[in-house]
Amino acid sequence: MRKYWRAYQISIQETLQRRSSLLMDRVGGLAVMLSLYYFWKTLLSGRPSFLGYSYSQMLTYIFGMNILRSFALTGRGWELVGEISSGKISSYLVRPLNYHGYALSLDLSKKTIHLFAALIEVGALLMLFHPPFYLPQSALSGLAFLAALVLASLLFFFLEFLVSSLAFWTSESGGPLFFFELCVQFAAGAFFPLDVLPRLIQKGLSFSPFPYLVFLPINIYLGRVGEGQMLRDLLMAGLWTAVFAAISLVVWRKGLASYSAEGG
């Protein structure tokens, strides 16, 4: 366990050293948050609510979205693709560590930094614009939100790991990863609440793991999910995570079996 903790610490230092990359990521997130904040603010001006979201709930959704994008939807997919394609992964495979555990440590370090940055950004906007901010109405909602956040983060980790593992079989896995990342952002509700979409699309998405990444955690926080439904949602999120963890492990093993590298 200690070696993973060390990997986590070193990765934090590395991420903080590459400040321009971090700044770029944050500017992107901030631009999205500001745009959508103003968009919904304008849309809700003169309306008490929209699709059951009150003014404060909708603006809190936007702020929550920035936090969820930074924590749950931040990953190392492109790094993993690069490591497999370039053969760099060989150096990890001969080390006495489990690659999934190692990748999870690095993933968590990236998420930690982005979470702090997102909290600072949201805090700054709250101080600057004084928008109404919705707080959870019960301790249960708050706790369930934290559980949903952890599950969302793990689910995205395994989903991204699965898609990135394509790099074992093709040097063109960047395209599918790009497509996956864009689809996830929309289907997870990381740009707008999924309630906005037509019922048929909502129904289709409810059979996929994507709403458990952003949309459901925020809806739990906003108290828009009843206690029974909340428990069912958390169980489903856990189930999806377990399913994709198993699939990604199987695919990883198959990938390693077909992997070969030359040179050093």
Place this chain on the structure above:
Amino acid sequence: MKKYLRVWWKMSSMSLMAQISHPLGSVGFLLGKIVRIAFFFAFIIAIFGHIKNLAGYSLSETALFFLTFNIVDISAQILFRGIYSARRAVSEGDFDFYLIQPCSALFRLSMTTFDFLDAITLLPVLVMTGQILERFSSPGFFVHCLLYFFLTFNAVLIASSFHILVAGLAVRTQELENTIWIYRDIMFMGRFPSDVYGPLFQLFLTFVLPIAVMTSFPVRAFLGLLSPQWIAYAFTLAGLLFGLSLWFWKTSVRQYTSSSS
């Protein structure tokens, strides 16, 4: 001119062959680009299922703002895709070879990669824009269309200026590879009409980071909502920015001492 067309043709054919030789990757990127536009479009249409207007604009008008943003954004990417790898070209020494070739180094750097995937993505956007423009047949339609066309071209010129400035920075510093992505990220704000943003923020998007001039002005001019003074401002700004970016590029190249070979 003929020489440049020949260089462009050669570079473009090589880019096309490279993209065809990676079908899975190319299809993934193309689908990603199309999905991004389709989802936002679906979002706008879905929103208008519940409201009549957004900041005073109808569905067609809001869609036109979104499509104009895409025209400007994608056109700049088609023209300047090579700038995205400018830092690598400088640090790996490729830029030294561009300098000794008998054509503009900026042109050579920009045209290193011609992204056919962007060109394919642009086609449906142009078709949809044409269909929406057709719906607004009113007196002065032709003049408004011309204004829309020239102001969109003007917006591409501003976007080009930003790309040239970034290329100049890459030549000067060999470090600022992320600058272009910061520009792309900030451009996200151009997806919606600038009227959505508060008055203070609108001023910022008009005078400091002229995203409003690039994505909202063409549509507002088409709808007859832009005064001649603002139209003059847009053209003057583009001219000044383009001049400044070329000057910056030239001085950057003049100070360049080669960082690799």
